[in-house]
Amino acid sequence: MFIALKNLIAEISGGEAAASAISEQQQLRMAVAVLLHEMMRVDSKRGVEETQTAIAGLVGMFGLPDLEAKALLDEAASQRLTSYFNPASTIKRLLSLEQRSILVENLWRVAFSDAELDVYEDQFVRKIADLLYVPNTECMLARQRAKNAVTT
Template sequence: MLSILKKLISDIEQDHQTDQYSIEAACTALLCEVMRADGHLDAEEKSKLNEIISDKFSLTAQETAEIIEESMALSDQAIDLYQFTSVINQHYNTEQRIEVVKLLWQLAYADQELAAIEQHTIRKISDLLHLRHSEYIQAKQAIGLP
């Protein structure tokens, strides 16, 4: 019985290790979560998402489209945000995580509207990225938002 339990735990750990996403997919999935938070997929937000991903990761138009498509699917299937933020926490230092939050703010404000649910989603992501409240505010103000 104990050996069966050990095998089950080992299998779960191996599955979890193979479920890791690329840093590009993790960042893009979080951006997709913010973009869809208010229930509207505006053309401005889609365009800004393409611009952000292409610039941030130096991707071609086709690579950008592929990573967005993959990340939208990951976001659809996600049960939480931790699976994405944990990848970012493993690969990025504090300054880089603040930059990710700046990108989230840029995308949320791409349609010149900032819905409360978008702000809440960014705050939740910021917490999962282990950023202090002052760093969350700093990221927001860095892109010109009050």
């Protein structure tokens, strides 16, 4: 009887852990998508290039199919952010410094995708990098990599 009870508790705990992991992954994807969408909004000139670059960033970071990445970005567009704290804290908690640097590079790629870096875009990426505890040197290296990728 105790073994059956122990197995039942283990089953329930395992199911909750799996559901929690899925939920965390969904939260992470949404947090990244929200920041990419905000990056597209910053300069008030949303173009096809920015959308395609943001979708490519989601595909690259999470291995999503293009349609799923676009749907995630569309869902992120419906979010009404009042603060960047929630997405930033989710990302800090779940991604390594290297992965956060890749996200910052993707933000820079969106900023450079229309071949014009707006001052608000520059300020936004630097602010997000700071919130994600990405060092300034890494932020500038990511900026250069993104600029080189877009211009070549």
